[in-house]
Amino acid sequence: MQIDLEAERKEILNRYRKLIKACKRRLERGDKDIIRKAFEVAVEAHKEMRRKSGEPYIYHPISVAQICAEEIGLGTTGIVCALLHDTVEDTDLTLDDIQGLFGEKVAQIIDGLTKISGVVDQSSSMQAENFRKVLLTMSEDIRVILIKIADRLHNMRTLEHMKRDKQIKIASETLFLYAPLAHRLGLNAIKTELENLGLKYTDSDSFNDIANRLKESEPERKRFIQKFIEPLKEILSEQGFKFKIFGRPKSIYSIYNKMRTKHVAYEEIYDLFAIRIVIDSAAENEKSDCWKVYSIITDFYHPSPDRLRDWISTPKSNGYESLHTTVMGPQGKWVEVQIRTTRMDDLAENGYAAHWKYKDSAAEKENQFENWINRVREMLENPDPNALEFMDDFKLNLFADEMFVFTPKGDMKTLPVGATALDFAFEIHTKVGEHCIGAKVNHKLVPLSHELASGDQVEILTSNKQSPKDDWLNFVITAKAKSKIKSSLKDQRKKIAEDGKEIMHRKFERHRLSFDNNTINEFCNFLKLPSSQELFYRASLGNVDIKEIKDFVKHRQDGHKQRKQDTKIEQLVTSARGKTDMLVIGDDMQKLDYSIAPCCNAIPGDDVFGFITINEGIKIHRVNCPNAIKLLSNYAYRVVKAKWTNDQLISFLAGLKITGTDEIGIVNNITKVISNENNVNMRSINFDTDDGLFEGTIMVFVHDTKHLNHLIENLKKVKGVAKVERIDQK
Numbered sequence: 165m166q167i168d169l170e171a172e173r174k175e176i177l178n179r180y181r182k183l184i185k186a187c188k189r190r191l192e193r194g195d196k197d198i199i200r201k202a203f204e205v206a207v208e209a210h211k212e213m214r215r216k217s218g219e220p221y222i223y224h225p226i227s228v229a230q231i232c233a234e235e236i237g238l239g240t241t242g243i244v245c246a247l248l249h250d251t252v253e254d255t256d257l258t259l260d261d262i263q264g265l266f267g268e269k270v271a272q273i274i275d276g277l278t279k280i281s282g283v284v285d286q287s288s289s290m291q292a293e294n295f296r297k298v299l300l301t302m303s304e305d306i307r308v309i310l311i312k313i314a315d316r317l318h319n320m321r322t323l324e325h326m327k328r329d330k331q332i333k334i335a336s337e338t339l340f341l342y343a344p345l346a347h348r349l350g351l352n353a354i355k356t357e358l359e360n361l362g363l364k365y366t367d368s369d370s371f372n373d374i375a376n377r378l379k380e381s382e383p384e385r386k387r388f389i390q391k392f393i394e395p396l397k398e399i400l401s402e403q404g405f406k407f408k409i410f411g412r413p414k415s416i417y418s419i420y421n422k423m424r425t426k427h428v429a430y431e432e433i434y435d436l437f438a439i440r441i442v443i444d445s446a447a448e449n450e451k452s453d454c455w456k457v458y459s460i461i462t463d464f465y466h467p468s469p470d471r472l473r474d475w476i477s478t479p480k481s482n483g484y485e486s487l488h489t490t491v492m493g494p495q496g497k498w499v500e501v502q503i504r505t506t507r508m509d510d511l512a513e514n515g516y517a518a519h520w521k522y523k524d525s526a527a528e529k530e531n532q533f534e535n536w537i538n539r540v541r542e543m544l545e546n547p548d549p550n551a552l553e554f555m556d557d558f559k560l561n562l563f564a565d566e567m568f569v570f571t572p573k574g575d576m577k578t579l580p581v582g583a584t585a586l587d588f589a590f591e592i593h594t595k596v597g598e599h600c601i602g603a604k605v606n607h608k609l610v611p612l613s614h615e616l617a618s619g620d621q622v623e624i625l626t627s628n629k630q631s632p633k634d635d636w637l638n639f640v641i642t643a644k645a646k647s648k649i650k651s652s653l654k655d656q657r658k659k660i661a662e663d664g665k666e667i668m669h670r671k672f673e674r675h676r677l678s679f680d681n682n683t684i685n686e687f688c689n690f691l692k693l694p695s696s697q698e699l700f701y702r703a704s705l706g707n708v709d710i711k712e713i714k715d716f717v718k719h720r721q722d723g724h725k726q727r728k729q730d731t732k733i734e735q736l737v738t739s740a741r742g743k744t745d746m747l748v749i750g751d752d753m754q755k756l757d758y759s760i761a762p763c764c765n766a767i768p769g770d771d772v773f774g775f776i777t778i779n780e781g782i783k784i785h786r787v788n789c790p791n792a793i794k795l796l797s798n799y800a801y802r803v804v805k806a807k808w809t810n811d812q813l814i815s816f817l818a819g820l821k822i823t824g825t826d827e828i829g830i831v832n833n834i835t836k837v838i839s840n841e842n843n844v845n846m847r848s849i850n851f852d853t854d855d856g857l858f859e860g861t862i863m864v865f866v867h868d869t870k871h872l873n874h875l876i877e878n879l880k881k882v883k884g885v886a887k888v889e890r891i892d893q894k
């Protein structure tokens with residue numbers, strides 16, 4: 165292919181000019197020169213490189229800078245760094261060069277970006293341990309993570325040029341980390357785009373299906389919205405408001421997520437859109453104006469009393485401000501209405517980008533980010549030794565929705581939704597938490613495990629005799645409380661374990677086992693205990709059985725056999741990873757030890773991957789398995805690509821859920837359909853009827869998705885059947 169270099173040079177300059185235009189409003193004297201310099205350095209550094217699409221590589225940093233300027237609202241330093249973000253990583257330029265050319269700050273941010281891509285973008289995987297490093301780096305300067313988000317957004321926008329396995333890995337990571345981060349930083353528009361693109365590449369069938377349905381139902385939705393807002397428009401104008409009112413569709417990803425988590429069909433999702441009213445309001449009238457609008461709307465449509473959300477009086481900690489209510493609209497349909505001012509809307513959609521426009525609240529918001537970053541640091545200082553668990557805690561705590569509770573004196577504390585009285589106690593102070601015996605919530609006595617609600621006033625009751633107990637870990641969800649309880653339990657255990665050591669020593673002697681570290685560790689492994697301390701602890705409580713020791717002695721004698729087994733597994737992993745680049749399910753059946761994971765019951769035709777387990781060979785999962793995102797983003801090195809052979813004659817287990825009305829003979833008719841279907845075998849069938857409704861779960865053996873879909877279509881034709889859906893597991 166002939167490349168027209170002259171045309172490319174022109175295009176590069178065009179894109180550069182577009183970038184300058186995007187940040188023009190904020191450029192001060194000298195800013196343009198330094199951006200120009202960064203641009204020229206980047207062009208020179210990347211000049212021999214091309215992207216997978218064949219385009220000059222420099223298009224990528226320019227696009228990332230464009231996103232930083234336009235969609236995130238970063239200033240000159242951020243844009244300079246975005247232009248240079250891949251130079252140290254991918255070109256001959258060193259960090260020292262950057263420091264010499266652009267100074268300390270820019271070098272520091274580039275260093276952070278290089279470190280992050282070192283851990284995240286490696287072909288192996290982003291493992292939990294690395295995740296912590298990412299967060300540490302990002303907490304040094306928020307711009308590091310903002311530029312990284314822009315980088316990821318551009319890579320997602322151009323993901324079509326990547327290979328399929330790369331697509332799945334990148335898209336999974338995006339859903340796992342980058343979309344929640346964008347959400348946490350108030351970048352709503354970017355979050356939605358990342359999620360939709362993430363879904364498009366991990367589960368394109370669902371993505372397309374929802375997109376098509378949304379499109380099909382659009383005219384009807386438009387008519388309904390029109391009917392809903394027409395009378396409101398009139399009244400709001402009469403009252404002298406300047407406003408915009410419109411229907412806002414839910415994103416494809418959030419519909420998908422709702423179908424998935426609430427187990428509902430597309431047809432059953434009633435809030436496919438929300439009505440948004442954005443009013444022009446002077447800064448000092450914002451709050452009262454929003455409530456005035458609320459009052460007008462609820463005069464006209466009846467509100468659901470338990471669906472009022474006031475994020476104006478207390479904004480979410482990502483800065484989100486809005487007033488939400490759900491009202492009964494025409495045709496007996498519930499409709500969510502969001503009321504906010506132009507400023508609030510701008511901040512909600514563009515997060516950081518909108519800052520420079522609203523100086524006062526920007527300072528406040530900066531503060532909220534600062535608070536969040538502080539919490540990140542706090543968590544990182546007390547990391548859980550179990551990195552995966554740490555990550556779950558982290559996600560739960562920092563990406564979760566929040567609520568506000570009050571101390572007896574009226575101080576407000578922020579906690580994740582689902583937090584308990586005990587979480588609150590640890591939030592106040594470690595000592596308060598450790599000695600907590602109960603609480604009074606709104607003056608009523610409650611146990612430690614009591615789940616708090618937003619607005620509760622909480623008084624913690626303590627006693628000096630109290631100390632943390634094992635089951636406390638089940639009562640708390642905040643990372644802070646968890647890590648404090650764990651470390652306190654550890655101290656307690658350590659003391660108890662010291663007594664147990666002597667007891668174990670005697671038991672070992674009695675069975676002629678030598679009491680050395682090797683044997684002790686072997687015994688721990690045998691009992692699946694994490695450490696010798698745990699063993700001594702149990703011994704001290706009298707929980708180590710004579711039988712366990714006897715079994716261990718026998719096991720050591722059989723040990724030889726066992727070691728052979730272990731080597732076999734190792735060989736399996738090596739052969740699975742080494743010999744074939746692609747696991748062909750069906751073909752390699754005899755050669756490799758693999759099975760279908762029970763969590764998603766993949767069948768031929770499903771998009772699948774193989775996951776190497778320690779004890780059970782290779783498990784085949786569907787790419788859209790509920791566990792897949794976690795597996796793919798944390799253990800990519802254990803993933804084998806997999807596909808089905810075409811001439812598949814083996815049967816696979818799949819589950820179906822059937823719901824409908826309880827017609828006479830319906831069970832008979834359903835089983836008839838199944839037995840008439842060629843080659844389908846039923847493994848189990850289970851029916852429940854309740855007050856005229858019935859629900860059935862059927863497990864069938866089928867060849868592939870085509871086969872299964874055919875069966876589903878026929879089942880839908882049975883009289884009384886309202887819905888047939890595939891389920892992941894029984």
Ligand code: MN
Nearest residue numbers: 224249250315
């Ligand atoms: Mn990049």
